[in-house]
């Protein structure tokens with residue numbers, strides 16, 4: 149029989165029930181039992197949706213109160229010793245400490261910044277492969293020990309079994325789990341921990357089998373990366389060992405082709421292999437050749453990374469030969485976990501009516517799997533109605549007059565070859581800008597957003613519900629700008645920002661105003677912990693019907709004599725954080741967005757905004773997982789940025805900002821962006837990143853982030869001075885700016901004010917030192 153399953157399911161809830169329960173729990177408004185109840189109700193509902201859709205198994209183990217990698221840290225008992233847990237905390241309390249750290253709050257609600265208080269910083273967060281989901285990074289060292297703590301997972305299996313479900317448990321495989329962790333000790337190879345980890349996995353698999361799980365899906369997404377030889381070699385031994393537990397294993401890969409790991413993956417001693425037929429469809433044929441006939445082939449045929457309805461005819465054409473060849477051992481699934489798509493968009497109150505029918509959220513994707521299964525097993529006649537409807541939807545999308553705008557393509561084709569170059573080289577621009585702005589040495593600025601307070605969100609929510617009229621909403625946002633400007637003037641920030649109060653999100657805000665985008669009311673996708681985003685849906689050629697930020701920035705500039713920095717999101721980040729069309733290359737879509745942002749920058753300049761920042765925090769995230777594809781991506785991605793940035797005059801100072809990633813790999817391409825100033829996240833790496841910039845004599849200006857905005861901890865002026873002096877060892881002081889790591893929207897005002905005051909004080913001390921000709925003791 150052909151079977152259907154999913155690698156994972158969204159967990160936040162259609163109305164973000166999990167988010168609100170978590171935040172209530174963290175504020176002390178509901179206890180752990182109430183939170184557990186919400187969690188249990190959510191996964192029961194999600195299993196029911198899977199069972200109702202006719203899946204052969206429900207997936208257990210994909211639920212997490214914060215992050216599924218963090219769940220594995222507890223499951224295998226490897227919570228870092230630095231947290232100093234003493235056995236009195238509950239597992240859930242420890243879990244949230246790992247995820248959020250311990251803020252040593254004092255009477256004023258903020259931490260003093262005492263260095264000893266830094267010992268309980270949360271686990272680091274980083275991007276899950278090339279997605280906008282952030283996982284908590286396991287920490288491994290020579291002292292790491294593993295001890296199985298499977299009560300929670302076994303409890304979920306028992307819960308699902310008691311509801312009558314057939315259970316497949318989803319786990320991260322041991323090699324991917326180790327790979328995703330970080331080590332503090334230089335010279336320690338975390339692969340050395342494998343032998344200690346495997347017995348815990350074997351024990352767990354045996355327990356799951358005894359608890360009634362029929363399959364374990366073991367995710368090894370690292371099989372799609374360029375792995376060192378030792379890691380590739382470790383697979384055979386690892387799966388020989390896991391196989392001894394005698395629970396059938398489905399080895400799951402996704403996001404990237406297997407390439408040199410293909411035959412190895414097919415030969416591993418497991419009962420089945422899942423492959424991503426969306427990202428690696430060209431490998432299906434060789435997998436069907438290599439994978440022994442007795443093994444299950446799970447084909448990830450429905451796109452788990454995007455929201456377009458599947459072209460079922462095309463999918464069937466690809467599946468039929470496989471079904472004929474493999475008979476019963478063919479499983480159908482989404483390409484990857486559905487964590488990366490909204491639960492449903494079909495009934496979304498805000499979604500464009502014409503578009504709704506073109507889309508499929510997680511629920512609808514499960515239904516697509518059923519149609520495909522029945523078409524294969526019982527013949528297309530058994531689902532002709534469903535197939536006809538899907539065909540009509542795909543046809544409507546293909547032929548809609550709203551998708552293509554010939555003038556956009558014409559404009560791109562006519563773009564001058566110099567459109568991605570500034571008029572003059574950096575040194576000339578620098579002189580023109582210095583004459584215009586006369587900024588001091590070590591200028592201070594922030595990255596754009598100020599706290600998105602409850603009042604701001606409430607005003608926007610009321611506006612969206614129609615309870616706050618447009619003029620009142622705008623007046624409220626202008627008051628927020630007044631406040632942000634006044635705070636910055638009082639602090640003495642050299643280059644202020646307007647604070648982004650009017651933006652729900654740095655990508656969605658632009659999507660809402662650009663043609664070619666649609667947006668939803670409830671299309672939430674988890675970004676990290678309780679934080680979610682609503683990626684807009686980019687369905688057609690992009691055009692900018694009107695300026696998007698000019699009125700706000702011009703108003704902000706009218707409130708201060710200092711140069712107000714305008715704030716735009718760059719084309720690559722808008723692309724990366726939206727659901728984008730799959731009917732043209734991403735590069736083409738990025739260039740279209742670039743034109744819209746270019747026009748906006750030119751309009752800002754014309755309105756008197758002399759400093760403009762174009763954020764590209766997702767430039768690194770978009771890098772393909774396979775190195776061979778890097779150059780192609782970087783070519784068009786950096787060109788898209790430059791097209792957006794290079795429409796302005798020499799005397800306009802163009803900034804960019806990047807964060808959330810490991811940049812060392814792409815420093816030359818970052819330099820090639822030729823932004824006048826780049827502000828970049830560096831504080832967590834203790835300025836190490838700057839060595840890279842220093843090593844090839846980066847010519848333009850850099851603002852290395854001097855404090856981590858993810859924590860309410862307030863850095864002292866000394867902390868900041870230390871970091872800036874370290875920066876000045878590798879970058880000339882004339883090139884340096886002083887700023888936080890990223891925007892401050894998730895912070896509150898008291899700690900923001902305190903931290904920025906220390907930052908400005910540090911910058912002043914640095915200037916004094918420079919004036920005295922070196923470090924003044």
Ligand SMILES: Nc1nc2c(c(=O)[nH]1)N[C@@H](CNc1ccc(C(=O)N[C@@H](CCC(=O)N[C@@H](CCC(=O)N[C@@H](CCC(=O)O)C(=O)O)C(=O)O)C(=O)O)cc1)CN2
Pocket residue numbers: 280600602603605606607608609651652653654655656675676678679680681682725808894
């Ligand atoms: N797209 C994107 N990706 C990103 C980032 C980013 O900024 N944007 N930053 C990085 C980290 N990721 C982050 C992702 C989300 C949030 C975040 O704060 N999200 C907010 C939602 C932001 C939002 O859309 N807000 C809306 C809706 C606010 C809301 O919840 N309103 C309530 C009512 C609130 C009230 O009455 O008080 C409602 O509608 O029910 C708005 O401001 O308008 C959240 O989860 O809480 C922060 C960082 C990487 N990826």
Ligand SMILES: [Zn+2]
Pocket residue numbers: 595765805806807808889890891
């Ligand atoms: Zn940032």
